[in-house]
Amino acid sequence: MKKALLLILSIVLMAGMFSSAALAQDSVSVMAVWGGQELDAFMKMVEPFEKATGIEVQYEGTRDLPTLVTTRLEAGNPPDIVALTGVGMMKQLAEEGDLVNLSNVLDMDRMNKEYSQTWIDLGTYNEDLYGMYISADVKSLVWYNPKEFAAKGYEVPETWDELKALQEEMIANGDTPWSIGLESGAASGWPGTDWIEDIMLRTTDPEVYDQWVNHEIPWTDARVKRAFEIFGEIAKDPEYTYGAPTAVLATNFGDAPNALFTDPPQAMMHRQASFITSFIRDNNPGLVAGEDYDFFPFPEIDEEYGTPVLGAASMFGMMNDTSAARAFMRYVSTAGAQSIFVSELGKLGVNKNINPNVYPDDLTRQMAAMLREAPTFRFDGSDSMPGAVGSGAFWQGILDYVSGQDLDGVLEYIESISQDTYNQ
Amino acid sequence: MFKKMNFTKIIINVFIIAFMFIWILPTIGLLVTSFRPASEVSSTGWWTVLNSPLKFTQFTIENYQQVLNQGGMAYAFRNSFIIAIFGTALPVLVAAFAAFGLAKLQFRGRAVVYTIIVGLLVVPLQLTFIPVLKIYNALNLSGTFVGVWLAHTGYGLPFAVFMLHNFFSSLPDDLFEAAYIDGASIWTSFYKLALPLSVPAIASLVIFQFLWVWNDLLVALIYLGGFQEVAPLTVKLSSLVGSYGQNWHLLTSAAFISMVVPLIIFFALQRYFVRGILAGSVKG
Numbered sequence: 001m002k003k004a005l006l007l008i009l010s011i012v013l014m015a016g017m018f019s020s021a022a023l024a025q026d027s028v029s030v031m032a033v034w035g036g037q038e039l040d041a042f043m044k045m046v047e048p049f050e051k052a053t054g055i056e057v058q059y060e061g062t063r064d065l066p067t068l069v070t071t072r073l074e075a076g077n078p079p080d081i082v083a084l085t086g087v088g089m090m091k092q093l094a095e096e097g098d099l100v101n102l103s104n105v106l107d108m109d110r111m112n113k114e115y116s117q118t119w120i121d122l123g124t125y126n127e128d129l130y131g132m133y134i135s136a137d138v139k140s141l142v143w144y145n146p147k148e149f150a151a152k153g154y155e156v157p158e159t160w161d162e163l164k165a166l167q168e169e170m171i172a173n174g175d176t177p178w179s180i181g182l183e184s185g186a187a188s189g190w191p192g193t194d195w196i197e198d199i200m201l202r203t204t205d206p207e208v209y210d211q212w213v214n215h216e217i218p219w220t221d222a223r224v225k226r227a228f229e230i231f232g233e234i235a236k237d238p239e240y241t242y243g244a245p246t247a248v249l250a251t252n253f254g255d256a257p258n259a260l261f262t263d264p265p266q267a268m269m270h271r272q273a274s275f276i277t278s279f280i281r282d283n284n285p286g287l288v289a290g291e292d293y294d295f296f297p298f299p300e301i302d303e304e305y306g307t308p309v310l311g312a313a314s315m316f317g318m319m320n321d322t323s324a325a326r327a328f329m330r331y332v333s334t335a336g337a338q339s340i341f342v343s344e345l346g347k348l349g350v351n352k353n354i355n356p357n358v359y360p361d362d363l364t365r366q367m368a369a370m371l372r373e374a375p376t377f378r379f380d381g382s383d384s385m386p387g388a389v390g391s392g393a394f395w396q397g398i399l400d401y402v403s404g405q406d407l408d409g410v411l412e413y414i415e416s417i418s419q420d421t422y423n424q
Numbered sequence: 425m426f427k428k429m430n431f432t433k434i435i436i437n438v439f440i441i442a443f444m445f446i447w448i449l450p451t452i453g454l455l456v457t458s459f460r461p462a463s464e465v466s467s468t469g470w471w472t473v474l475n476s477p478l479k480f481t482q483f484t485i486e487n488y489q490q491v492l493n494q495g496g497m498a499y500a501f502r503n504s505f506i507i508a509i510f511g512t513a514l515p516v517l518v519a520a521f522a523a524f525g526l527a528k529l530q531f532r533g534r535a536v537v538y539t540i541i542v543g544l545l546v547v548p549l550q551l552t553f554i555p556v557l558k559i560y561n562a563l564n565l566s567g568t569f570v571g572v573w574l575a576h577t578g579y580g581l582p583f584a585v586f587m588l589h590n591f592f593s594s595l596p597d598d599l600f601e602a603a604y605i606d607g608a609s610i611w612t613s614f615y616k617l618a619l620p621l622s623v624p625a626i627a628s629l630v631i632f633q634f635l636w637v638w639n640d641l642l643v644a645l646i647y648l649g650g651f652q653e654v655a656p657l658t659v660k661l662s663s664l665v666g667s668y669g670q671n672w673h674l675l676t677s678a679a680f681i682s683m684v685v686p687l688i689i690f691f692a693l694q695r696y697f698v699r700g701i702l703a704g705s706v707k708g
Contacts, residue, residue: 028649029649031650033667034666034667034673035662035663035664035665035666035667035671036663036664036665036666036670036671037666037670037671038666038667039663058651058652059650059651059652060649060650060651061650061663062645062650062662063660063662063665064668068645068646071553071557071646072557074554074557074558074563075553075557075558075560075561075566076557076558077557077561097429112463184669185669214692252466254668254669254670255466255467258466258467260598275668278670279670282462282464282466282670282671283462283466283467284463285463301674346534347530
């Protein structure tokens with residue numbers, strides 16, 4: 001019997017030795033939230049790199065990136081490269097000294113030539129570059145069905161007054177202007193934060209927007225309150241938004257644009273970021289970009305502030321200074337690498353040398369132009385705030401407000417959480 | 425009297441069937457959804473197929489094809505088996521030794537040892553990630569199967585010891601005394617008496633532990649990482665979904681694919697399972 005036990009133990013040990021992952025080779029580990037097509041596009045992007053250098057790229061994907069990165073950091077084996085989820089995360093990691101200063105890794109002369117100052121600034125903390133951007137999404141977009149617009153004689157609005165007139169015209173015709181969906185599992189509420197951010201950018205200075213994101217003005221500020229009120233006028237009123245407020249709270253953000261393509265359409269317009277096209281295509285096969293669905297920029301509200309662009313972007317940070325990780329960062333900073341990534345996904349490039357021909361359709365080219373020509377660009381505010389506010393109290397506040405709670409109470413609640421969080 | 429009995433029986437049966445139905449309803453919904461195209465999943469609920477259940481054109485196996493055809497599925501299945509088989513065998517083996525010792529051997533402080541082990545049941549495993557991972561890094565165990573087996577053994581032991589201890593305690597002491605008089609060593613009475621008698625308890629423990637290890641995502645993600653060479657099925661399937669939650673309709677079919685193995689285990693061990701839960705509660 002003891003022999004049998006020994007046998008079992010030795011089998012266990014042997015199996016263990018064979019199974020140890022072969023990490024010894026020259027390799028670089030990358031951690032990101034991407035899955036599905038995003039992961040395929042990433043692998044396609046690094047394929048030429050692997051072939052040319054012989055360095056193996058080991059991808060680790062998880063939807064719960066911040067937790068995993070924190071755990072690995074504490075334990076002492078962080079991934080070589082991490083796809084940072086936002087400026088907030090980048091600043092936090094850089095402050096704790098967990099990110100490698102990229103100014104010493106990348107050729108900064110080339111970076112300054114190929115990247116606009118906006119993207120360099122957004123990746124910089126304390127005058128050192130920590131985040132390198134590879135693609136962007138534009139958020140200030142209103143989606144509509146051009147065939148319906150043409151059939152009913154609706155015209156694309158450029159100002160808030162034109163939008164208001166259009167809304168009244170739609171209501172008079174028996175149409176519902178907007179479709180909004182705030183449900184997104186544990187992240188429910190975030191589509192509303194994009195509305196508030198877009199409205200903020202159009203009703204105040206970009207500097208005030210930055211102050212708001214950095215909590216230098218309180219949530220109870222009149223300008224923040226006004227943004228919520230403008231959003232509430234639309235999202236809480238069943239005349240303006242399909243099924244408001246119940247359907248707004250219960251509809252998944254990915255399903256919300258479907259209301260534009262039912263027969264007859266349940267709603268006429270939908271404000272959402274550029275990535276929503278993949279949901280529109282998957283949920284409504286056969287629709288053609290530019291013919292069946294199209295976008296216009298979220299109209300200006302106060303003339304003096306124009307139409308700034310709100311966006312989000314993907315960026316890499318470097319956590320271990322190895323030669324393979326350096327080579328990887330240099331490779332993905334090139335227009336060639338990013339062209340592969342953005343063309344696969346319909347995302348927008350940030351490197352100036354990317355040829356517009358790599359984009360899959362005209363719609364994407366128009367978005368890229370909008371991003372390039374934007375007088376002002378601002379990063380998604382909730383992504384830049386500390387987690388407890390940007391992906392906690394702000395989301396909750398949106399849901400509470402839409403479900404009918406008093407606005408002052410909602411703003412005071414977010415403010416109280418902010419005071420606890422930012423002062424740490 | 426007879427009629428009344430019958431009446432209560434009917435009531436009980438109706439209740440049981442109703443509860444079973446409520447219990448299984450979400451699973452049926454999941455199954456139906458896994459055969460529907462993405463565009464319909466996003467626009468109508470699964471129950472709409474009940475309007476015309478025989479219209480087979482509304483169903484598709486595309487979701488299953490997409491999940492199975494992506495690269496590395498064979499890898500993921502293999503990894504899941506490697507992790508689950510040893511992650512089940514090790515803790516059950518160790519727990520059987522420990523529980524037998526704690527239940528049938530006389531030594532000082534065994535009540536204290538048993539209390540400490542059972543007390544570990546309330547320690548949340550998230551608490552252990554960072555310190556254990558630090559030790560693993562020092563020993564080069566992170567990213568290896570041995571590391572994740574040891575982790576699952578550690579996390580599974582308190583419950584396993586608790587369950588087997590209760591079962592061994594219910595075996596009559598006379599039996600072991602008789603064996604001792606006949607000249608059996610402790611090892612023989614464990615191997616020849618206790619183990620064969622506790623097959624039902626061990627079988628249900630194996631089911632519990634196997635299900636837990638097979639379905640585990642977090643422990644594997646922390647100690648193994650998401651690399652293709654070592655990632656189990658759960659990690660692989662979670663990467664089907666995009667960062668904004670795209671492709672979630674694929675998760676329905678993925679859930680059924682990963683459910684197949686536990687179902688086989690459960691049905692294979694089912695007759696032990698029922699006896700195991702009853703184990704020690706009644707004599708008969």
